[in-house]
Structure formats: C-alpha cells, structure tokens
Amino acid sequence: MKKPIVFFDIDGTLLNEEKKIPASTKKAVHLLQEQGIHTVIATGRAPKMFYWIQKELNIDSYVAMNGQYVVFDGQEIYANPIDRDRLETLSMMTASNGHGMAYCSHLDYKVSKSNHPFIEGGFDSLMLPYPEVDEEYFKQLPIFQGHLYCGPQNAQMYFDHFPDFSFIKWDANAYDILPKGASKAVGIQKMLEILDIKKENSFAFGDGLNDLEMLTMVGTGVAMGNAVPEAKAAADVITTSSSHDGILNGLIKVGLLEKDVTLV
Template structure:
C-alpha cells in the first residue's frame, strides 16, 4: 500500500495568528515524515513568500498560486500561465478606475500602484511589506495569478466584464484572480498523478474560501477551527484553530498520528 499524502494551506493553517509555525505543527509534520507520509504545501502564495516555511518544515513539494504552479521534490511538474492580453485588459481597466493589481510569477510578485490603501491592508494582514511596483511586470514573465484590489461594490464590474476569470476574496478588499476552473484541487490532482496515489489516500488542511475545492476533492478534508463557515461545511473533519494545535489535533483525529506517539 502506498503511503498517503497531506496538503497544508499556509495562512490560518500552518501559520498561527502571529504568522508563526507553532511548535506542535513542526512536531506533527516531522512525525508524518518519519513515517514516510508525503507532506506538501497548498497555498495561494507565490513560492518566494514561503521558502522559509519549506525550510523549517523540510517540505520540498508544493501547489502554489491556487493550483497554477506545482512543484514536486523541487521540480516543476505543472504550470498554467494567464493570457497576457487578458492581463493587459485588466491593467487598463483598473488604471482607468483607480483600482490596483498584483502580478504573481513563479519567481516574485509586483503591484501596479504605489501607496494603495487596499494593497497595504492586504499585505499588512500577511505581515509582509508593501511589494515593489511594476505595472508592466506581466510583460516580462509568465503570470499565474493576479490580485484585484477594490471594494466589493466595484469588484462586481470585473466579475461581469471578465467571465473567463474566477475572483476569490482573500482580504476585505482583495481578490485572487485565476483562470476559470483553476483551484488548488487541480494542482493537487497533478501531484497525485505523479505519485500514483489514489484520491482517497490524500488529506488536506485549510481554512479559507480558496480551500473549498481542495477540501472536497481529497479523500479527507480537514477545516481549521478558525476556518470560514464555507470551509467547515466543505470539510469531513473540523479540528481546533491554527493557534491551538490545530494541525496536530487534526492529524490525530484522522488517524495519521497516534496520540500516544505524540506524547513521547
């Protein structure tokens, strides 16, 4: 029998309220790896936003930018860049409307405006500095995901005008921009194919709206105690919060870790 695989979201899942990895999570991931269980990250973030997490947890496989870019054991296995002409149209419209974008490549991310309050608020929520500005970044590298920064009322304009995209809210005035049909679940399927692991032997932990497809697609979806109601409804199991040993408790709940072994 093949060993299972566990996918972990980052914000609100691997990271607690202080954007740190709890000691209990570090221990839980290490115990999985000692059993030969595969561990991977599944996130909306750009890879260079979570290198430090990979290093701390000894994880070299990931599904980044909500399934748009997938790496297994350090090697790219799937990528799905956005059409540059569509990005040009988005850029023109947001510029005309006084809104802003972020462009996410596999190497880095840039934003279209300086000193934009919604960009500042979004990156403050991640406890990260304001990104570099380059409104033509999409012309130089493949872009796998965008961010739209505007309020909910104005966002409807983009929902209506760009039906080719999905807009997934991740902060009060910030939305991930993805090709329609893209999700973490798509990227996870690519990794399951590489490993020849059955869907029922896959597990995923998450807390946000961008985790819904992932939580329902894997064999066992685990929602954090701090998850949005939609994620809890989509999951098979609900654990404690990311700041209250949620990863460790969830792995015990689904039978991947032995409670007695954890106490040693």
C-alpha cells in the same frame, strides 16, 4: 500500498493568528516525514512568499497560487499561466479606475501602484512588506495569479467584465485572480496522478474560501477550527484552530499520528 500524502494550506492553517508556525505543527509535520508520508504546501501564495515556511518545515513540494504552479521535490510538474492579453486588458481597466493589481510569477511578485491603501492592507494582513512596483511585470514573465485591489462595491464590474476569470476574496479589499476553473484541487490532482497516489490516500487541511474545492476532492478534507463556515461544511473532519494545535489534533483525529504525541 503507497504512503499517504497530506496537503496543507498556509494562512490560518500552518500559520497561526500571529503568522507563526506553532511548535506542535512543526512536530506533527516532522513526524509525518519520519513515516515517509508526503507533506505538501497548498496555498494561494506565490512561492517567494513562503520560502521561509518550506525551510522551517523541510517541505520541497507545493501547490502554489491556487493550483496554477505545482512543484514536487523541487521540480516543476505543472504550470498554467494566465493569458497575457486578458491580463493586460484587466490591468488597463484597473489603472483607469484607480484600483490596484499584483502579478505573481513563480519567481517573484510585483504590484501596479505605489502607496495604494488596499495593497498595503492586503500585504499587512499577510505580515509582508509592500512589494516592489512594476506595472508591466506581467509582460516579463508568465503570471500564474493576479490580485485585484478594490472595494467590494466596485468588484462586481470586474466580475461581469471578465467572466473567464475567477475572483476569490481573501481580504477586505483584495481578490485572487485566476482562470475560470482553476483551484488548488486542480494542482493537487496533477500531483496525485504523477505520484500514482489514489484519492483515498490523500488528506488536506484548510480554512478559507479558496480551500473548498481542495477539501472536497481529496480522500479526507480537514477544516481548521478557525475556518470559514463554508470550509467547515465542505470538510469531512473539523479540528481545533491553527492557534490551538489544529494540525496536530487533526492528524491524530484522521489516524495519521498516534494520540500520545509529545512536543518535547
């Protein structure tokens, strides 16, 4: 039987409230790798935002930008960029309304405006610096995910105007922009097919609204103790929070690690 595969969200899952990787999580991931179990990052972030996490955890495989860009052992296996014309239409609309955009490629990410309070707030929540501004970045490289920065009172007009996009809220005034039907689950399915791993041998850990599809499509979905109620309802198992050894405890709970794991 092929070894299992485990997919980990980043924010609120691999990272604790301080945006750090707990020692117990580093130990747990290392123990999985020692067993030959595949460890994969599954995130809404663009790759440049989590290189440091890959390095600390020795993970070379990921499902990035909510399933839009997938890499296994450092090699691209799936890429689904957003239609450039539709993205330009959306960009023009946000510019005319004074709202902000971000454009995420497989190499970098740029934003449409400088000193925008909602962009600043979104990246502050990730503990990342304000990105470089390039309002035409989407014309230079394939863009796999956008961000919309506007207040909730303004968001509905974008939802109505762009029914071919999904808008997933991840901060008070920030939404991921994806083609309709895109999700982490789509990227995960691509990886399972290529590796010929059966669904029942797949596990996923998550906490947010963009994890719902992932948690329900794998063999065992694990919600963090700090997860939103929707994620807890979608999961098969609920572990402790990301700040209280949630990854380690969850892996023990689903039988992938022994109960007597020590952190030394």
